[in-house]
Amino acid sequence: MTEVDGTRYRGTFLKAGVRFPYCKGCGHQHITRAIDNALVKLQLDPSHVNITSDIGCVGLVDALFDNVHSLHTTHGRSTAFATGVELADSILADSALKNVVVIGDGGAMIGLLHLVNAAQLNVDLAVVLYDNFLFGMTGGQNSSFSPLDFVTATTPYGNIIPPIDLITLLQGANAGFLARKTATDADLSDTIAEAIAYPGFALVEVLELCTEYATRGNSIRGNKLAEVMPGKILELGVISRKGDRLDFGSAYKKRFETVKKEVVQEPDGIAPRYGNGIVDKTRIIIAGTAGERVQSSAYMLVEAAVLSGANATQKNDNPVTQGTGFSLSEVVLSREEIFYTGIETPEVVIVVSEDGLTELNSQRVFQSANEKTLFIIDESLQTPVCKGSVLREPLRKRFTPSGAAFAGIVLASKMRDILPKEAFIDIARRQKRSKDLLSIAGQVYADK
């Protein structure tokens, strides 16, 4: 906390001669004065205070203050914007800024996620909830905080839904500091000061009555505000004050302080060192089953191609659930720069499992082939009807299911003279399972 600059300090953070825009008797004025008193009490430098306001009558609060920063936001989002400011301030800057969020009961519900998230993260914010049980600025409609039987513009026969207990809800999100007060409590500013000073997420729900809309048709009065929940009296005062959690910014910095020191090995680029046998654009489809190294094998083909001075693109496809069903890669190799990455007619199709075969059938790949297409199909699979030459090989049996795709690729390259053996050997050496891959490449090239 920064010591106050005596020349700027006037004993209040409110504008000189401030006129509150609120109806007579409205609790908003009490709460706003309590925030001011809390700031004075904490002796904060005004340039280190940011008041983020929400929408509704509470949205006018920030403009009543002088010299502090203010951020007037969209409905319910105040907490999210302030979270962004605070994350940047605490991690990227000097963490000197105190962020106070003022929000109404309408905003608290539309932006409930942001409150829950900020509480869960333990972002260093102080949220003051102006809870007057309804939407005042738009004509007194009921809110999620309206008491049972409450008469509002939109519950003319009385509200049939009990109000939400935000504080209990935020306890479930592991909130650090939670308090519930009423607008006329003499010690309200002390509680708000404690919330602002608390190093982490703090929320003070302040109960009040909208003098314009709440007092009409309702018997509830200002001194009975804690009795809005059916069957129980709401707890007032500081309800939770945790001392065992770091605020998010501190926790983040602490974690990455150690990580930062680790040396990260950036992946090396691949410089061409071999030639290749590619004449025209060569389009290769590899199909198999998820988890059987189809896409990673295709990526090795791409790397081998780049190592051999070719250009290469790779597109993968699999069911949205990722870990099951078919797995498919489309690789295009060319001497020229590749712009169009689609495959109308493939030069090579490698199928290593039933899942892959089914998917290629549904994509009508076999119909799209021409006489020049080379099919390499695992011998366990039925041979589809198609143009082109078909080679049936015991890839799964001989090289295991997870080696089948790589074996098929190397075999295709060998048969069609696409890439040199050395390129596959070099790339295989870089892999974790290099022993298996080198053995596969060796066997394929040893075959007649």
Added chain:
Amino acid sequence: MIAEGAVEAGCRFFAGYPITPASGIYKFMIDKLPRRGDVAISSPDEISALAFCVGASLRGFKSMTATSGPGFSLMTETLQYAVMTETPVVVALVQRLGPSTGGATQGGQGDVLFVGHSIAGGYTIPVFSPSTPLEAYELTIHAFNVAEKLRTPVVLLADKEVAMTSENVDYERLCKTEMIDRKYFSQKDGTFKTYSFSSGNEVPDFACLGGMERVTATGSAHDKAGRLQKNSPETIEVLKHLQEKIDSHAEEIARVEIDLGEGADILVLSYGVSARTSREAVSSLRKDGKKVSFLNVKTLFPIPKISLIDAASEVKRVVVVEENMTGLYRSQIKSLFADKEVVGVNGVGRMIGPDEIQVAAAVENQRVRR
């Protein structure tokens, strides 16, 4: 490459929410930024993601998020807030097939008008569309530069095919680009107002939340000091200024790749993934002896009108290639080519092939193809 460009551009704050096909950017930033002492954080939804970024930018740091169509829908509220509060921020939108959740792993260029017209009141936000990894890198840096210089949100409109295709990239071909930072207010310039400008096309000097100047940021209609106002002359002036500052820089931020063919009577115009295919089609057409020009529109909005008109000045037909149903961008630029035949090559749920473009460019009196 978008993520690498962002880091190079000085992005120090990233908030992400997972969504195919944009999750790769999120993952890259989570791996990269914290090690540099910067922030990469998971947000609980897309509304929060962009709100975090706007907050961080107002605190003074270059910020970015990445999403796809469904997430962008949720972000439009905050995008408008960024326009109104003149907050620099970059949103990478990797398009998928729409509407709604559409096809997560299918490509598309269907968000063009949704993005270009996402701001109530008809305000323009700059929209850039890369077609290759190199363009993705360069346009991301450009997007940050424009966001900073004009204090505006910028959308980087990629698509699934461009973002999720792996390909070799020659790093030596990456252009060295100048990095631009927002202009900060200096006390010798007089009294600070959050949104101060003397003529409408000027960009107000920035001061950050937490600094010595008192910042009054608001998403509601306001005067130059950031005070809530209804219809005051100064407020109207501010509202007009928000568009003027973009319009007046339209040519400066325009990026187009023009490849004019000598004596060409056909112009193939495209962007994003379709520009790649178009380039291939144009090269085939030229091999066949056809005289064709090619235009890759990298700045979609504000529409680079002068470049577009110039590129088409000699041709009789403009073929607009894009992967959506009705020719979304074509509808925006058609009026620029009043004396020409404008035809579209469109596709939905599939990549457009080079053959279709060649046919559209070659056949006389070609009707609009769907």
